Amino acid sequence: MPDSSRAGKGEPDMPRPSPTTxxxxxxxxxxxxxxxxxxxxxxxxxxxxxxSGGGAGIQADLKTITLLGGFxxxxxxxxxxxxxxxxxxxxxxxxxxxxxxxxxVLDAFPVKxxxxxxxxxxxxxxxxxxxxxxxxRAFPLVVDPVCVSQTGHRLLRPDAEDALRRLLxxxxxxxxPTKPEAELLAGMSATTSADLxxxxxRLHALGARxxxxxxxxxxxxxxxxxxxxxxxxxxxxxxxxxxxxxxxVHTHGTGCTLSAxxxxxxxxxxxxxxxxxxxxxxxxxxxxxxxxxxxGAGPPDLLSGAAKETMWHF
Numbered sequence: 001m002p003d004s005s006r007a008g009k010g011e012p013d014m015p016r017p018s019p020t021t022x023x024x025x026x027x028x029x030x031x032x033x034x035x036x037x038x039x040x041x042x043x044x045x046x047x048x049x050x051x052s053g054g055g056a057g058i059q060a061d062l063k064t065i066t067l068l069g070g071f072x073x074x075x076x077x078x079x080x081x082x083x084x085x086x087x088x089x090x091x092x093x094x095x096x097x098x099x100x101x102x103x104x105v106l107d108a109f110p111v112k113x114x115x116x117x118x119x120x121x122x123x124x125x126x127x128x129x130x131x132x133x134x135x136x137r138a139f140p141l142v143v144d145p146v147c148v149s150q151t152g153h154r155l156l157r158p159d160a161e162d163a164l165r166r167l168l169x170x171x172x173x174x175x176x177p178t179k180p181e182a183e184l185l186a187g188m189s190a191t192t193s194a195d196l197x198x199x200x201x202r203l204h205a206l207g208a209r210x211x212x213x214x215x216x217x218x219x220x221x222x223x224x225x226x227x228x229x230x231x232x233x234x235x236x237x238x239x240x241x242x243x244x245x246x247x248x249v250h251t252h253g254t255g256c257t258l259s260a261x262x263x264x265x266x267x268x269x270x271x272x273x274x275x276x277x278x279x280x281x282x283x284x285x286x287x288x289x290x291x292x293x294x295x296g297a298g299p300p301d302l303l304s305g306a307a308k309e310t311m312w313h314f
Contacts, residue, residue, distance in 0.1 A: 014140045014173035014209055014272065042267035043109045044070040046260060047102065047128055048117030048146075049078040049090075049155070055299030056253030057117060063302050064260040068282065070267055073109055075101035078120045080155075084252055084296025087153035095123040102131040113267035115142040115259050118155045122163035129167045140266045143172035143208070144259035145181045161185075170207025174272060176259045177203070178214050193228065200232040209234060210272050212262070214255070231276050241276055243284055250290035250298035257300055258283050 044065045051057035058074050065072035075098055081088040093101075105111065114132055119125050132141055145164055147156045156164065165185050169175065183189045186202040196213060203211045211232045227245045230238040261279035266272070289304030 014266075015138055041069060041071045042112035042264065043073060044260070044264050044267050045073045045075070045102075045105055045109075045111045045114040046117065046263070047075045047077055047098070047114070047119070047132070048144075048256065049080055049120065050076050051253070052079075052081055053083040053252070053294070055084065055293075055297075056256045060253040060256040060299065060302075061115065061117065061260040064257050064282075065264050067302055068261060068264040070112075070264040071109075073105045073111070075105065077118055077124050080118075082153075084292065084294055084298055086296075087155075090120065090155070092120045092124065095121075095127045098124055099127045099131060102127070106131065111137070111139055113140050113142070113263040115144060115263040116168070117144050117256055117259065118146040119160065119164070119168075120155065121157050122160045125160055125163040125168055129171055133171055140173040140263070141171055142174045142176060142259050142263040142266065143168055144176045144255055145185060146255070147181055147184060165206060169203070172208040174210045174212060174262060174266070175203060175208040176212045176214065176255070176262065178255070182211075182213055193230070196230060197238070200230070200238060204232065204234065212276060213238075214258075229276070229280070231272065233272065239273060239276075241280060243280055246284065246287040246290070248287060248290045250292055250300070251287070252297040253299045254283060254287070257286070257302070 046058060046061040046065070048061055049057045051059050057080065058076055062072040062074060077093055077098055079091040079093070081090075114137070116128055116132075119128060130136075145168075147161070148154055161184065169185065177185065179190065182199055182203060185206065186199050188199060188202060190196045190199040193215065200211055200213060213230045213232070215228045215230070225245055226242050228240050228242045230240055232238045258279055261282050262275050265275035265278055270278070283300060286300030286302050286304060289301035290298060291301055292298035
């Protein structure tokens with residue numbers, strides 16, 4: 001498979017937001033600070049669950065969007081009572097109120113990209129598709145098919161799996177599954193990285209335009225010094241993105257952080273290859289400084305000095 005470092009930057013098969021947007025004139029006292037800002041702040045929408053522990057879900061998404069220079073908006077699909085040790089309970093948002101949240105954002109903000117995380121139930125997935133379907137938007141949609149928490153708690157009802165596969169995957173401009181999530185959605189397995197092409201092809205056949213298959217659950221990388229992810233774009237060989245493995249147990253919210261970073265970088269108009277490379281650099285730097293603010297598994301340290309070094313390099 002081609003190495004991502006030698007990949008071309010061809011036009012992606014997904015909506016591209018405008019690279020510029022009007023900005024108001026700075027008010028007195030803003031001029032100095034404005035020089036440190038990116039050319040514009042793209043509005044990014046996240047539809048996901050709330051994590052009371054602050055490391056994943058909506059909380060991780062909005063932190064990531066902000067650190068990468070975007071303006072985060074959100075719709076909350078569910079409330080969770082959780083920490084780094086366990087998920088104690090889930091309270092789903094009524095689907096009509098999810099719709100109201102999405103409409104309130106979409107009616108008033110020039111959204112440049114969106115992402116979905118935990119969607120909990122089939123009715124919420126149906127609302128997501130109705131509001132964020134390809135015929136309703138002109139911006140890319142990143143779908144993180146969250147099924148199970150890091151602590152092993154199921155975050156998606158069994159009857160929602162079919163809705164995710166049948167309704168949401170065809171709307172995904174970029175799908176970001178782990179190996180178990182990809183196998184669940186595709187209905188087939190991949191034992192090693194050599195077996196992943198049929199798995200990727202199946203996810204494309206289900207409607208996903210681009211797929212970033214995360215390699216953390218492949219046994220061949222267990223205990224190794226590096227780990228690989230694969231970006232599959234239509235009509236092209238999968239691109240391999242390899243990076244050093246960070247030895248830490250504090251990985252709570254890494255999938256949320258990565259998908260939120262991808263949505264933000266796509267909102268700037270970057271092609272998917274570059275968005276993946278830069279999102280991985282951001283997450284990798286944060287993982288190197290990951291810590292436990294409380295008991296159990298902690299999150300990547302998004303405010304670490306290492307993470308800050310990658311914030312505006314795009």
